[in-house]
Structures are given as C-alpha cells and as structure tokens.
Amino acid sequence: xxxxxxxxxxxxxxxxxxxxxxxxxxxxxxxxxxxxxxxxxxxxxxxxxxxxxxxxxxxxxxxxxxxxxxxxxxxxxxxxxxxxxxxxxxxxxxxxxxxxxxxxxxxxxxxxxxxxxxxxxxxxxxxxxxxxxxxxxxxxxxxxxxxxxxxxxxxxxxxxxxxxxxxxxxxxxxxxxxxxxxxxxxxxx
Amino acid sequence: xxxxxxxxxxxxxxxxxxxxxxxxxxxxxxxxxxxxxxxxxxxxxxxxxxxxxxxxxxxxxxxxxxxxxxxxxxxxxxxxxxxxxxxxxxxxxxxxxxxxxxxxxxxxxx
Numbered sequence: 120x121x122x123x124x125x126x127x128x129x130x131x132x133x134x135x136x137x138x139x140x141x142x143x144x145x146x147x148x149x150x151x152x153x154x155x156x157x158x159x160x161x162x163x164x165x166x167x168x169x170x171x172x173x174x175x176x177x178x179x180x181x182x183x184x185x186x187x188x189x190x191x192x193x194x195x196x197x198x199x200x201x202x203x204x205x206x207x208x209x210x211x212x213x214x215x216x217x218x219x220x221x222x223x224x225x226x227x228x229x230x231x232x233x234x235x236x237x238x239x240x241x242x243x244x245x246x247x248x249x250x251x252x253x254x255x256x257x258x259x260x261x262x263x264x265x266x267x268x269x270x271x272x273x274x275x276x277x278x279x280x281x282x283x284x285x286x287x288x289x290x291x292x293x294x295x296x297x298x299x300x301x302x303x304x305x306x307x308x
Numbered sequence: 309x310x311x312x313x314x315x316x317x318x319x320x321x322x323x324x325x326x327x328x329x330x331x332x333x334x335x336x337x338x339x340x341x342x343x344x345x346x347x348x349x350x351x352x353x354x355x356x357x358x359x360x361x362x363x364x365x366x367x368x369x370x371x372x373x374x375x376x377x378x379x380x381x382x383x384x385x386x387x388x389x390x391x392x393x394x395x396x397x398x399x400x401x402x403x404x405x406x407x408x409x410x411x412x413x414x415x416x417x418x
Contacts, residue, residue: 131384132383132384132387137387140383140387140390140391141390143391144390144391144393144394147391147394147395147398148394148397148398151394151395151398152398152401155398155401155402155405158402159402159405159406159409160409162409163409163410176347176350180343180347183343184340184343187336187339187340187343188336190336190339190373190377191332191333191336191377193377194332194377195332198329198332287377288378291373291374291377291378292378294373294377295370295373295374298366298369298370298373299366299370301366302346302350302362302363302366305350306346306347306349306350306362307350307359307362308350
C-alpha cells in the first residue's frame, strides 16, 4: 500500500479524535459565521471604528499571549501523556487551566471597564457583536477549563490518557478563534 | 469499528500514536513572533496594507496551530478536506451575502 492510499484511509483514526474534528468543524461554522457577519457590517459601516477605538489593545494582547502559552503547555501535557509521565501531565494541565482562569480575569476587567464607560450589549451595533463574540468565546474557555480539569483528574491516575490530546485539540480550537477575534476587535481600528 | 471501540481506552498505543511530534517550542516562538509583528503593524496606522498583513499573519498562525499543535499534518487527507469544506462554506456565505450589504440602511449603525 502506498503512502498516498494510507493518507486517504480514516479507519485508523480513533473515534474520539474523529468526533472531535467534527465538533471543531461545527464550532468553526458558528464562529466563522459570526466573524463573516461582523466583517460584512464592518465594511458597510466604517464609523464603527469610533466604537472599536474603545477596546483595550493591551488587555487583548495580554490575553493572546496567555492563550498561545496555554496552547503550548497543553501540547507538552500531551507529550507527557505519551511518556506516561503523570507528574508532568498534572503540571502542564494545571498551568493550562490557570492560563484559562487568567484569560477570564483579564476579560472580566475589560468588560467591567467597558460597561462603566457605557458600552453595553445594546449600546451600539459594534458592541453587540463585540460582547456576543467575546462572550461566546469566553463560554468556550470555561468549557475547555472544565474539560481539562476532568481529564486531568483521570490522567493523573493513569486513566484515559488519550483524552489529554482530545482536550488539547479543543483548547487549540478556542485559541484559534481568539487568533481571529483579536485582530478583528482590537487591532483593526 | 469493533477494534476502534476496544482500543480507544488504551493509551499510548500504536493506534493513538500514529502521528509524530513537531518541535513545539519552535512553533510557539514563531507564533509569538507573528503576534508581535501583527501588533506592531496595527500601531503603524497604514489602513489597507496593515490590515492585509495583520489578517495574513492570523491565517499563518492558524495554519501553524492546526498543522503542528492539532497534528493536522499527520491526519488523513479526508480530515483536511472536511476542514477546508467548512472554510469553503464560510467563503460562499460571505460572497453570497456581500452584494446585499450595501442595501442595509445606514441608520442601523449607531
């Protein structure tokens, strides 16, 4: 059998990973649709730039670094899982969860500042999109943290180690969405 | 299918370890460099060029994360097709709706 034939064959892909790719494809449709709508309106209404000027690029940048770092720690956890290195699995997954928590803390500070300045979900079209997209993303961060915690509790005892990679894949998807939200909402002003 | 059910709870196994491991640290530092570059471009106030570069680096970062961190480069070609199909649907949606956008009344943008 040639390499090309093996690449087209998916029966060797574990069910969990296949299912996760389907989940990721669905999530990309949800966020992709939102981003596409935002772009369409943003092109139509350049005056939204006035509202976009109020978002904090500094906090957005810190959160990007936090999420990128957490993506790195979660692949290190996966690497540790393959070596059955339980200590490092726990260490790297704990750091990942902490990064998720840090992301949410910075996001909360940002929300509080914006709401105090009078920017709410209904104050303008831009902020409707802003709160919807970042809020939905934040919920995914929470879901990722809970998943990570559950997987970590099992993995530290050597149970279901393959789930470390699956939880990591979900976490990378959360990171990917932020990679697009950051330039859209914080840089392109 | 029976074999898959049996093996999904066993790890590491040949089934789960069919992919390799790239140099994660190098990918991570490349991502950080690309991120810094896009932030710098945003500070330059060169609207069109900066936007193209910023979104270009975002796409580059996405490819790096998907290929290396999510191990897409080790996955079968059919999975790549599924991901590309999603992007194609999104592009079709964008270009399908785009002609209607100029008809949206200006007063909805407060």
